[in-house]
Amino acid sequence: MTLPHIAVLSLGGTISSTRSGSGPGVTPTLTGEMLVESVPEIAEVAEVSAAAFRQLPSPEITIDDLVELAAEISHRVDEGAAGVVVTQGTDTIEESSFVLDLLLDLDAPVVVTGAMRNPTLPGADGPANLLASVQVAASEAARGLGAVVVLNDEIHAARYVRKTHTQSTATFKSPPVGPLGWVSEGTPRVAVRLVERHHVDLPAGSQDQPVALLAGALGDDGRLFPAVKELGYTGLVVEATGGGHMPSATVGPLADLAGEIPVVLASRTGSGEVLRRTYGFPGSETDLLSRGLIAAGPLDGRKARLLLSLLLRSGAKKDEISRTFDRWLR
Numbered sequence: 101m102t103l104p105h106i107a108v109l110s111l112g113g114t115i116s117s118t119r120s121g122s123g124p125g126v127t128p129t130l131t132g133e134m135l136v137e138s139v140p141e142i143a144e145v146a147e148v149s150a151a152a153f154r155q156l157p158s159p160e161i162t163i164d165d166l167v168e169l170a171a172e173i174s175h176r177v178d179e180g181a182a183g184v185v186v187t188q189g190t191d192t193i194e195e196s197s198f199v200l201d202l203l204l205d206l207d208a209p210v211v212v213t214g215a216m217r218n219p220t221l222p223g224a225d226g227p228a229n230l231l232a233s234v235q236v237a238a239s240e241a242a243r244g245l246g247a248v249v250v251l252n253d254e255i256h257a258a259r260y261v262r263k264t265h266t267q268s269t270a271t272f273k274s275p276p277v278g279p280l281g282w283v284s285e286g287t288p289r290v291a292v293r294l295v296e297r298h299h300v301d302l303p304a305g306s307q308d309q310p311v312a313l314l315a316g317a318l319g320d321d322g323r324l325f326p327a328v329k330e331l332g333y334t335g336l337v338v339e340a341t342g343g344g345h346m347p348s349a350t351v352g353p354l355a356d357l358a359g360e361i362p363v364v365l366a367s368r369t370g371s372g373e374v375l376r377r378t379y380g381f382p383g384s385e386t387d388l389l390s391r392g393l394i395a396a397g398p399l400d401g402r403k404a405r406l407l408l409s410l411l412l413r414s415g416a417k418k419d420e421i422s423r424t425f426d427r428w429l430r
């Protein structure tokens with residue numbers, strides 16, 4: 101029986117971190133090849149070719165790295181890989197998987213995984229997560245799902261997944277939909293499929309577009325907002341309180357900024373859509389949207405920031421950006 105070919109690309113993170121040198125704590129040291137060799141069961145599931153793409157703690161990964169990674173993944177699939185597994189730090193998995201989901205238009209599964217307990221700890225979860233990820237990447241069931249995150253035997257859509265706990269191995273959740281599926285005795289099960297996939301096409305040689313992410317809070321007077329454009333940001337996402345509300349003192353500075361660069365209104369709550377027509381007080385969602393802010397819909401601030409940055413990078417102007425965010429609501 102011929103086994104499917106799966107490419108594993110490693111970027112660093114806890115799954116690859118060991119003690120090296122005399123400094124405190126663990127740092128990324130193991131390569132993709134070493135990770136795959138440490139799990140002999142993988143050879144029963146797939147023929148794997150592994151390569152180290154980066155060796156970083158995950159907050160160091162940039163959007164430019166991910167644009168390059170997306171091209172490498174497409175190349176591996178063109179060369180015959182049935183699926184691709186990316187290993188990286190869990191801190192930013194919800195962001196990198198979403199960028200890959202937006203940039204790639206493949207049927208082949210693209211699975212991003214990591215670990216919460218590094219290989220030097222009892223109960224390290226990296227080996228089990230890597231095996232489950234290869235099983236998902238090699239499965240027919242996961243084709244056409246877009247980029248997914250597999251940890252703790254759960255399959256999560258990149259669009260909704262978020263890290264919700266600093267240390268738990270069950271840290272990944274996908275409010276409000278829940279996981280798309282799970283892995284049972286080595287078999288991936290897909291119970292839910294998102295109705296639509298979304299993509300952003302980037303022209304060759306596109307330049308990074310810095311988008312700021314700021315959270316609203318009780319009593320904020322908005323004095324930071326005028327600095328956003330001066331500092332060179334080309335867009336802003338505000339994680340407002342509740343359904344999309346800011347203190348009234350911030351409305352003027354936010355409206356001025358929205359006249360100059362796209363400003364997206366998201367919610368800091370972590371789940372649910374930004375409101376559009378419920379409240380009418382100064383600083384409410386109706387007030388802010390009437391002043392040119394763009395509703396993030398069901399995307400949280402971190403995902404909205406990445407979508408905005410990629411849209412700006414694709415050359416989209418404010419109208420097209422608004423229409424794209426609106427399309428997420430269909």
Ligand code: ASP
Pocket residue numbers: 112113114115156157158159188189190191192214215216
């Ligand atoms: N704690 C992180 C991890 O899970 C560190 C990182 O994100 O690189 O890998």
